[in-house]
Structure formats: C-alpha cells, structure tokens
Amino acid sequence: MNTLKYKGFIGSVNFSEEDGIFFGKIEGINGMVNFEGESVKELTEAFHEAVNDYLIYCEEEGIQPHKSYSGALNIRLTPEIHSRVAVLAQQAGISINAFIKQALEKQIATML
Structure with a gap:
C-alpha cells in the first residue's frame, strides 16, 4: 500500500x-x-x-490524536508454524508470547 x-x-x-x-x-x-x-x-x-x-x-x-491500543493481539498461524514457535520458545526457556514479542521487536527494529 x-x-x-x-x-x-x-x-x-x-x-x-x-x-x-x-x-x-x-x-x-x-x-x-x-x-x-x-x-x-x-x-x-x-x-x-x-x-x-x-x-x-x-x-x-482534549482528546489523544493517535488511536490507543490495548497491547493484546490475537494472531492466526498455521498449525505447523504454531508448533515450531512452541518448540523454539521452549528451547529458549520463554513463553510463546515472549518469543513472538521478541521476534516482532527485532523485525520492527530492522525496519526503522
């Protein structure tokens, strides 16, 4: 776009x-x-x-110009990706949520 x-x-x-x-x-x-x-x-x-x-x-x-976000995000993955993320998160000793958060933070940092 x-x-x-x-x-x-x-x-x-x-x-x-x-x-x-x-x-x-x-x-x-x-x-x-x-x-x-x-x-x-x-x-x-x-x-x-x-x-x-x-x-x-x-x-x-007296309103905030930018839309506010809750911080909760529901994403849809294929079962295969979900399984791979779960294994990688477990190997890293973190939750799936923490794993996805870290992955998104890294991706965003490369785009800025």
Missing part, C-alpha cells in the same frame, strides 16, 4: 480511475479523516491540511 507521512501520521493513498482523483484517509486514529486531490501534489497538500486540522480539533476537544 502506498502511504504518505506527516507529523507522525500515515495517510493511505488510493486512486479512483472513474473519478480521476487520488484519495486517502489518516490511518491509526479514532475517527475518519479523508483527503483527496487531482495530483500527487494536491493529495499531499490535502493530507497535510487534514492532519493539521485534525490536530487542532484534538487539542480543542
């Missing part, structure tokens, strides 16, 4: 061939904030304006 980034926010990028416009929404927030433009430049400017307006709204309403 193509995205835009501004002030720590991510905006999705889509194109409607029928309407001849680029459009998107701010991801990772509690709410729906859309933006659109007829060119990449217009879309980027509209995204920046949408983020700025959203931040003003959040400040006026």
Whole structure:
C-alpha cells in the first residue's frame, strides 16, 4: 500500500480511475479523516491540511490524536508454524508470547 507521512501520521493513498482523483484517509486514529486531490501534489497538500486540522480539533476537544491500543493481539498461524514457535520458545526457556514479542521487536527494529 502506498502511504504518505506527516507529523507522525500515515495517510493511505488510493486512486479512483472513474473519478480521476487520488484519495486517502489518516490511518491509526479514532475517527475518519479523508483527503483527496487531482495530483500527487494536491493529495499531499490535502493530507497535510487534514492532519493539521485534525490536530487542532484534538487539542480543542482534549482528546489523544493517535488511536490507543490495548497491547493484546490475537494472531492466526498455521498449525505447523504454531508448533515450531512452541518448540523454539521452549528451547529458549520463554513463553510463546515472549518469543513472538521478541521476534516482532527485532523485525520492527530492522525496519526503522
């Protein structure tokens, strides 16, 4: 998926061939904030304006701009992967949850 980034926010990028416009929404927030433009430049400017307006709204309403997450995550694995993770976690002397948490932390660190 193509995205835009501004002030720590991510905006999705889509194109409607029928309407001849680029459009998107701010991801990772509690709410729906859309933006659109007829060119990449217009879309980027509209995204920046949408983020700025959203931040003003959040400040006026006293709400947190970013979506909050509980920290609990339910993932689906194939039985084979689940079994391999269980064996590797046991060999490392940690729980499956700790093993998956460490794996995700390592993956995220390589992407930053």
